[in-house]
Amino acid sequence: MKIVFVLAMMLLFGVFCFAASAMSVGQQVYGISMNMEINPASQDYLINNINVAEASGYRYFILEITTPGGDSSNMLNMISAIDNYESNYNGTFIVYGISPGVFSAGSLISEAANYIYLQNGSSFGGASPIFSTPEPTYVVQKIMGAYSEMVSSEAALHGRNGTAAGMMVSANVNKTEGGLTYTWQQAISLHVVNGYASNLTQLISMLKSEGIIPPQASVNIVGPSLADQFRYDLSNSTLDALLLDLGFFAILIDLYHPTGILTVVGLVSLALGLYGMGIVGASPIAIILFAIAGAFMFLELKAGHGLFAASGVIISLAALLMLYGEVVIPSVHESPSAPGYFSSQPAFTVVTGVEFGFLAAALGFAVFYLDKVRQALRAKPKLIDNERLIGLTGRASEDFRDGKGTVIVSSEEWSAISSDVIKKGDRVRVTGVNGIILRVEKLAEDSGG
Structure with missing residues (x-):
């Protein structure tokens, strides 16, 4: 009988310890900091951390964020993850937007949170979609209307001003004008957000005093890991194109001035560039075109008549155009007091035009260098004479x-x-x-x- 009693007490003690541990974790706050554009890498960063928080039993999540905006499909995936955390897991999601602000897709993501707070001096909104190609007015109205309705519903669901939130996408009823960007004072006054805090310490104190998070909760905001930051850096399309060019040039130079090291550097650069293209979801056709262009350049070493080199340059430029054509530039309106005006802008802007020109010049230099490499290879003695x-x-x-x-x-x-x-x-x-x-x-x- 004593043995049964002892075993029962041990079992109860174990259950008590487990419950206390679960309760302790559940009352803690999981927090991350994100200073990124909205793209596949930042999407994975947020969603992976939400999954970790759920698996570890954290019922409070703080996202400290500043972003210029980004891709709409990644934005929708991030909103879905936040909604699931709040509804399926019964978690409390809190956004703290820091200076200079949370713009475009970032503001729409924020409205999915239970609570939104802004840092003094920050801005919020400017969420008009930007199209990479001109679209008919009815298409513009349909898409802007859908985004406006979505953010209005999210804001209203969490007790905020849905009408003012919807005007961040489009400021007029016809959904043909750009949306508003609010100062932090305007966002609070219109109840697009819940409040403000000068810094994270003040925010935590405020959340505890208002009963949003437990008074005894500890909060530790962590930034992206080296792996997360590495993936984010490689999600830059321009960097990926430069890595591909660097890889090709390094191998080319190693043929002229053999070291072996440059070939290794070239292969690593090519691998990183292709990996980065995979992160940003580059078109498989663009990747195949880059490979074909590289093959044509090396065929020129054998042929020497210039046709393969010219074809390689043309194919490379076509691949670059496809790559840049997938870039979506976020919309940020500088004047928060008046609506910005929607304009259908091509993704190929002055900035990307300069980058494109630089890459085109680099390819032209490569063609010139090919002839030097070919002459050097022909002048080399045969390895087996x-x-x-x-x-x-x-x-x-x-x-x-x-x-x-x-x-x-x-x-x-x-x-x-x-x-x-x-x-x-x-x-x-x-x-x-x-x-x-x-x-x-x-x-x-x-x-x-």
Whole structure:
């Protein structure tokens, strides 16, 4: 009976400890800092951390964020993850927007949170979508209307001003004008956000005093890991294109000035560029075109007539245009007191035009350099010059049959032909070469049996 009692007490103690531990974690706050554009890498960063918070039992999540905005599809995935954390896991999600502000897609993501606070001096909004190609008015109205309705619903669901939130996407009923960007005072006055805090310490104190997070909760805001930051840096399309160019040039230079190191650097750069393109979701066609262009450049080393080089340049530029065409530039309106005006802008802007020109010039230089490399390769001595064997002597390693056999010359075995009758062990002299086949004759001292 005593044993049963002891076991029961141990079981109850274990359950109590487990419950206390779970309660302790559940009352803590999981926090991350994100100073990133909205793209596939930042999407993974946020969603992975939300998943970790759920798996570890954290019911409070703080996102400290400043962003210029970014891709709409990644934005929608991030909103969905926040909604799931709040509804399915019953978690409390808090956004703290810091200076200079939370713009475009970032402001729409923020409205999915239970609570939004802004740092003094920051701005919020400017969420008009930017199209990479001109679209008909009805398409613009449809898309802007959908985003406006979405953010209005999210804001209203969390007790904020849905109408004012919707005006961040479009400031007029017809959904043809750009949205508003609010100062932190305007955002609070219109109840687009819940409040403000000068710094994180003040925010935590405020959240505790208002009963949003437990008074005893500890908060630790961490930034992206090295792996997260690495993925984010590689999600830059311009950097990916430069890495591909660097990889190609490094291998090209190593052909002219052999070191071996540059080839390794080139291969690593190519691998990183292709990996980065995978992160940003570059079109497979663009990646294939880059590979074809590189192959054409190397074929030029063999041909030397310029056709392959010209084709490689044209294909590379086409691939770059496709890559830049996938970039979506966030909309940020500088005047918070008046609506910005929607304009359908191509993604290929002055900035990307300069970058494109630089890359085009680099490709032109590569074509010029190809000729130098080709001349250097042609001037190099052959690694295996069989004609050096003419006049050397050796021995037959087998009996010749039908004038064919093998001989050992200069410590190497070679295929050979001869008009003489040659037996294994006979001494022979090389009289000529046919590619990698030696012509030999039997030495006079071994003739006549």
